[in-house]
Amino acid sequence: MQLLAWVNVLSVALLAILYGTTGSLSTVYGFEYYAEIIWMSWGMLSGTGGSPDGPLWPTRFVQIVVAILAMFVFALICGFVEQAINDKLEELRRGKGQILEEGFVLILGWTDRMLPLVQQLCLAHEEQGGGVIVVLADVDKIEMDDFFSRNLTIEDRYGTTIITREGSGVDPWMLEKCSARAAKAIVVLSDPLNPTEGTAQAVRMMIALIKKLGDPGYDGITGSLIVEVGDPEQISYATMDPSIEGNGREDQAYTCMSTLYPEDLIMNLLVQCSIEPGLVRVFGHILAFEDNEFYFKAWPSLYRRRFADVVFMFEKAVPFGIKLEHPNKDGIVFLINPPGDQIIEHGDEVIVIADDANAYAPGPMHLVESQDAPDFDEPEQKPKQILVMGFRPDIARMINDLDGWVAKGSRLMLFCEEKISTRMFLLLENGLTAESYENMTLDNREGNCTSAAEIEQLQCGDYDATIILSQQREIEEGMYESPLDSDSRTLVTSIIVRNFQKEAHGNKARDYCTNVAEILDTRSQALTKGAKLNDYVCTNDMVAMVLAQAALEPEILSLMEELFRPDGSELHIKDIRLYAREGEALNWWELTSRARLRAHAAIGYIKQSVDAFIPPVLNPEDKDEKHVWCYGDKLVVFSED
DSSP: OHHHHHHHHHHHHHHHHHHHHTTTTTTOOHHHHHHHHHHHHHHHHHTSOOOOOSOHHHHHHHHHHHHHHHHHHHHHHHHHHHHHHHHHHHHHHTTOSOOOOOSOEEEESOOTTHHHHHHHHHHHTGGGTOOEEEEEESSOHHHHHHHHHHHOOTGGGTTOEEEEEESOTTOHHHHHHTTGGGOSEEEEOOOTTSHHHHHHHHHHHHHHHHHSSOSTTTTSOOSEEEEEOSOHHHHHHHTTSHHHHSOSOSSSOOTTEEEEOHHHHHHHHHHHHHHSTTHHHHHHHHHSTTSOEEEEEOOGGGTTOBHHHHTTSBSSEEEEEEEOSSOOTTSOOEEESOOTTOBOOTTOEEEEEESOTTSOOBOSOOOOOOOOOOSOOOOOOOOOEEEEESOOGGGHHHHHHHTTTSOTTEEEEEEESSOHHHHHHHHHHTTOOGGGOSSEEEEEEEOOTTOHHHHHTTOGGGOSEEEEOOOOOEEETTEEOOHHHHHHHHHHHHHHHHHHHHHHHGGGHHHHOEEEEEEOOGGGGGGTTTTTOSEEEEHHHHHHHHHHHHHHOTTHHHHHHHHTOSSSOEEEEEEGGGTSOTTEEEOHHHHHHHHHHTTOEEEEEEOOOSOTTOOOEESOSOTTOOEEEOBTBEEEEEEOO
């Protein structure tokens, strides 16, 4: 603007000199002469007036200069206007404006789990016609927008708007620009490739949200806060501060903050799937918003009723537990598969799996004729030989948990390139308790997990279960290979292992040897059939599902912890012969009754198939329809063993 002003001043001065030298206004003298000639010069330049009366051709020459200067000034003005518009458009494109929406989900950070997380949130908002997701990360906004444009079509967003902002989640000013106070849920992501630094960053974001934006629940954030952590010790130290654990006020705690340690979830799934293949698809079915989900709700009409009666009262849902209004004497809030005589008291909520929160309600009890369960007992658990291929220090927890799932006399072989002394030091540092194992022994062996010659020495056919871990290698400092590259090695290892098992057991290798692999990228799922796996765990998908569920219902994380506790009831896939005789036709209510006789809570079934990846049927739609049950069918239940 200063440049434009000076250009006008200089142009007027130049024209005044030219008009003076060409004899214009020769009849005017003194101050009036200078004032008039300056006014005439400005008028001719701006087009507001002025008529020179000097000699004809000199005056025409000056008029040419006027036209040139006027065009220059006009072009300069257009340039300023264009620059101002471009700056504003660039500001909008760069996402520097204030977020005006309310009731949105705010995601802080950027990791490989971003895409499946946003996909799940889009699915969750489908029934409402769409929602708003705001992403704040230290990534170029244009790059983020291009990422979502490439990977999520408009149809795949189901009406949800995705808004990106470039900036740091630890910056209160950026949190204000993203209207963090107006978010209904805030998800803080942690870098899984660098657990310590990733958790430290997540803790800093958590502190900025809770301490810098006001008192949560009052003048600060009002939505739920879900923090993903890679190092649980750091989060425990951070929450020791009352102003972090609570809301800065001593009279009331901020109860909507939850933390998720993804490695616990993944390792628990790997352990359980190595023993009972198919469980991960059951969890995936429940956690994905496109199928059935967990819900808990209080129904006054069910107060003072027994849980054994309640399981027969939902046509569009399957009850399997109770959320107590107050913790019981053992401090437990979630009762999974409670005793049949457990009374639902005032304020207690019934836990179900259902297709939608508004799609189910209790109705009349479906009475069935009581019949004894078949005279069939599960075979006694035998010692297992388990092979773990690959290495990460955080598998120490998985190894510890595995001891509680296997029979006495079992053996675990850890095979990887890491030197035995180094790996044991890292495992012990991460909590390995090898000296206190009651049911198994731990052996170690060094070798390359993608070398057929070295894998052959393991005698893979002797192992009952093989767990293949995925690990992203560091290419250079701070730079890691893509998840697809890591998955490629995992699948190669799986193929080699299965080929050696087929040499030992023929076409029945899958029945004798269970192979479970961890993959990172969803695009690798299509290749798992070629690897002949019994099961696989897609890490980023599963973690994203849990985070999305927790964003909309924070207490889901507490329920998930209860589901993976070593004591109490867990999710199992049982032989149908425990509940139905060969060729017997039963509907869902009759199967539920048979399951209750064994103190099991049935939630679905899996029909026999040659396809190892047949999806489970949970919360059957037509519960009155009879099915013929045969050997090879499975029932999905919650039970204590």
